[in-house]
Amino acid sequence: MATTNSRTLARFMLLPSVILLLAWMIVPLCMTLYFSFIDYNLLVPGDKEFVGFLNYEFFLTDPAFFESFFNTLYLVTGVLLITICGGIGLAILLDQAIWGRNYVRIMVLAPFFVMPTVSALVWKNMLMNPVNGLFAHFAIWLGFEPIDFFAQMPLFSIIIIVSWQWLPFAALILLTAIQSLDREQLEAADLDGAGPFSKFFYIVLPHLSRAITAVILIETIFLLSIFAEILVTTSGGPGYSSTNITYLIYTQSLLQFDVGGGSAGGIVAVIIANIVAIFLMRLIGKNLEG
Amino acid sequence: MGSITLKQVTKNFDEVNVIKPLDLEIKDGEFIVFVGPSGCGKSTLLRMIAGLEDTTSGNIEIDGIDATKTPPAKRGLAMVFQSYALYPHMTVRNNIAFPLKRAKVSPAEIESKIANAAKILNLTDYLDRKPGQLSGGQRQRVAIGRAIVRQPSAFLFDEPLSNLDASLRVNMRLEISELHKSLATTMTYVTHDQVEAMTMADRIAVFNAGIIEQVGTPLELYKNPVNKFVAGFIGSPKMNFIDAPQNEDANVSCIGIRPEHITLSTEQGTWAGTVGVIEHLGSESFLHINIEGKGTVTVKADGDCPLKYGDSIYLSAPADKVLKFDNNGLTIR
Ligand SMILES: Nc1ncnc2c1ncn2[C@@H]1O[C@H](COP(=O)(O)OP(=O)(O)OP(=O)(O)O)[C@@H](O)[C@H]1O
Ligand SMILES: [Mg+2]
Numbered sequence: 222m223a224t225t226n227s228r229t230l231a232r233f234m235l236l237p238s239v240i241l242l243l244a245w246m247i248v249p250l251c252m253t254l255y256f257s258f259i260d261y262n263l264l265v266p267g268d269k270e271f272v273g274f275l276n277y278e279f280f281l282t283d284p285a286f287f288e289s290f291f292n293t294l295y296l297v298t299g300v301l302l303i304t305i306c307g308g309i310g311l312a313i314l315l316d317q318a319i320w321g322r323n324y325v326r327i328m329v330l331a332p333f334f335v336m337p338t339v340s341a342l343v344w345k346n347m348l349m350n351p352v353n354g355l356f357a358h359f360a361i362w363l364g365f366e367p368i369d370f371f372a373q374m375p376l377f378s379i380i381i382i383v384s385w386q387w388l389p390f391a392a393l394i395l396l397t398a399i400q401s402l403d404r405e406q407l408e409a410a411d412l413d414g415a416g417p418f419s420k421f422f423y424i425v426l427p428h429l430s431r432a433i434t435a436v437i438l439i440e441t442i443f444l445l446s447i448f449a450e451i452l453v454t455t456s457g458g459p460g461y462s463s464t465n466i467t468y469l470i471y472t473q474s475l476l477q478f479d480v481g482g483g484s485a486g487g488i489v490a491v492i493i494a495n496i497v498a499i500f501l502m503r504l505i506g507k508n509l510e511g
Numbered sequence: 512m513g514s515i516t517l518k519q520v521t522k523n524f525d526e527v528n529v530i531k532p533l534d535l536e537i538k539d540g541e542f543i544v545f546v547g548p549s550g551c552g553k554s555t556l557l558r559m560i561a562g563l564e565d566t567t568s569g570n571i572e573i574d575g576i577d578a579t580k581t582p583p584a585k586r587g588l589a590m591v592f593q594s595y596a597l598y599p600h601m602t603v604r605n606n607i608a609f610p611l612k613r614a615k616v617s618p619a620e621i622e623s624k625i626a627n628a629a630k631i632l633n634l635t636d637y638l639d640r641k642p643g644q645l646s647g648g649q650r651q652r653v654a655i656g657r658a659i660v661r662q663p664s665a666f667l668f669d670e671p672l673s674n675l676d677a678s679l680r681v682n683m684r685l686e687i688s689e690l691h692k693s694l695a696t697t698m699t700y701v702t703h704d705q706v707e708a709m710t711m712a713d714r715i716a717v718f719n720a721g722i723i724e725q726v727g728t729p730l731e732l733y734k735n736p737v738n739k740f741v742a743g744f745i746g747s748p749k750m751n752f753i754d755a756p757q758n759e760d761a762n763v764s765c766i767g768i769r770p771e772h773i774t775l776s777t778e779q780g781t782w783a784g785t786v787g788v789i790e791h792l793g794s795e796s797f798l799h800i801n802i803e804g805k806g807t808v809t810v811k812a813d814g815d816c817p818l819k820y821g822d823s824i825y826l827s828a829p830a831d832k833v834l835k836f837d838n839n840g841l842t843i844r
Pocket of ligand 1: 524529547548549550551552553554555556702703
């Protein structure tokens with residue numbers, strides 16, 4: 222692919238898919254942008270007049286916005302923290318020569334294949350339910366009052382559920398990274414007098430930095446738009462205590478039929494996602510180089 | 512202080528026996544080279560001495576104290592790996608400082624030791640680079656630097672030069688020999704290159720399939736190999752082995768002559784042959800001569816040897832330079 226000829230040809234061949242992708246992205250974005258500037262409520266038929274930034278003003282000054290904005294941040298950072306720390310631990314365990322290692326690896330990956338709604342429902346009805354749930358039985362057996370997870374700690378419960386889904390992903394990526402670590406480096410560290418902790422912090426962790434960065438970036442993209450788990454468990458409540466931006470937009474545009482307000486929220490979400498992306502790339506993007 | 516004694520040491524990987532019972536005494540301050548073909552267990556033995564591999568049976572003594580079960584860091588040995596095993600995300604300075612920091616040496620002392628090692632190894636200008644920004648030879652020097660700052664009682668090298676190109680290898684060979692002379696520390700050096708072994712070693716241990724065939728100074732091994740394997744392994748080009756002539760006594764199954772001990776003549780000699788390929792190296796030439804019914808032998812001749820491909824030639828060798836081997840491959844004296 223070096224000559225001018227072949228490069229020109231390559232561009233032409235790429236054109237259809239690029240145009241398709243662009244249209245796929247640009248058209249909805251433009252429509253959302255357009256809706257966000259008009260007064261458009263499905264319950265109030267009539268003329269859709271241009272209202273300027275009024276929709277944005279309503280969305281951004283709504284107290285629910287701030288609550289759900291911080292909920293989104295807590296959700297993303299909480300899940301990232303649990304999956305990265307847990308993932309590193311799991312990866313190190315799975316890297317040991319234990320009996321039946323291959324089966325254990327497949328089993329560890331299993332939660333990733335379960336649909337978000339299904340796993341959230343399993344957690345809601347079978348584990349965290351204050352009457353029938355496994356945790357409740359366990360608490361009673363220990364002589365404690367069972368916890369009503371979704372009423373007392375809704376956001377934390379959702380963080381746990383989502384972490385459970387994403388832990389295998391992080392563990393698997395980090396496991397492959399650990400396996401690519403040169404054993405002789407660890408042996409050299411052994412000879413240099415490094416204990417298990419020194420070896421972990423000075424050799425294993427720096428080696429994992431690139432994989433950790435990749436996990437953070439990929440997970441963040443998906444975690445910003447968590448929706449199904451909230452819908453089937455808490456429906457964003459009590460109050461707005463487990464509502465994130467995505468869910469807030471849903472309540473605005475679909476439950477209140479306010480297309481204009483929802484669109485403004487959508488645009489705000491896009492902007493937030495971009496800010497987070499730029500912030501992350503600045504912060505840890507250099508780990509991906511070289 | 513740095514004597515290492517191996518007593519009846521063996522090693523099994525699962526059921527496979529890799530090192531057969533083996534005794535070896537490495538004296539303090541000595542440069543000993545383990546040499547042998549690939550897969551004969553040299554690295555395994557070195558790693559056992561370092562403590563990276565368990566010893567199946569037998570004892571390893573360091574400075575007269577049993578160290579068979581001592582963890583690697585406590586043995587006071589330093590190892591230089593074939594892959595260098597530098598820590599890629601640390602600068603050269605931190606790589607060299609790593610063992611010192613683990614040993615809780617004071618920062619000022621660390622600084623002076625690094626400066627000293629960097630001076631010896633010509634690394635002063637590279638201290639703030641990462642290993643990825645260094646050439647192979649420089650990386651090798653960093654690995655050596657990391658080893659010497661610990662002031663170990665012995666150094667272990669596992670084929671440290673095999674990743675370098677030929678001319679750099681010659682330089683590093685000299686540098687390591689130089690280092691041995693100035694530090695006067697025990698060095699154990701693994702290689703499968705017999706030239707490295709001959710040029711660097713005080714003593715050479717020739718390995719074959721998990722046993723030591725012979726231990727001795729380079730010249731001892733060259734002049735008096737105990738068997739055919741050692742005779743063939745030491746010396747370059749290889750010794751020529753020829754089926755024993757009819758008039759020899761029945762014990763002798765084969766004789767060995769080094770290429771440099773064969774004389775050529777156009778008139779008379781013990782064997783008659785035709786000249787095959789000639790390799791001209793300038794200072795000398797290697798002739799591959801085909802002897803009817805005996806096979807091809809290599810002969811070392813002068814650089815300006817006038818012979819050509821296809822010439823007829825006679826070969827002979829002085830009787831005192833010819834080695835005789837019995838049916839078991841042992842040398843007959
Ligand atoms: N971890 C291991 N498990 C099983 N067998 C092993 C292991 N390490 C080495 N071996 C076997 O032990 C034998 C000796 O290996 P070793 O690495 O000591 O050879 P070597 O003499 O260093 O060879 P080379 O010159 O190629 O480095 C080989 O046959 C090898 O297959
Ligand atoms: Mg080896």
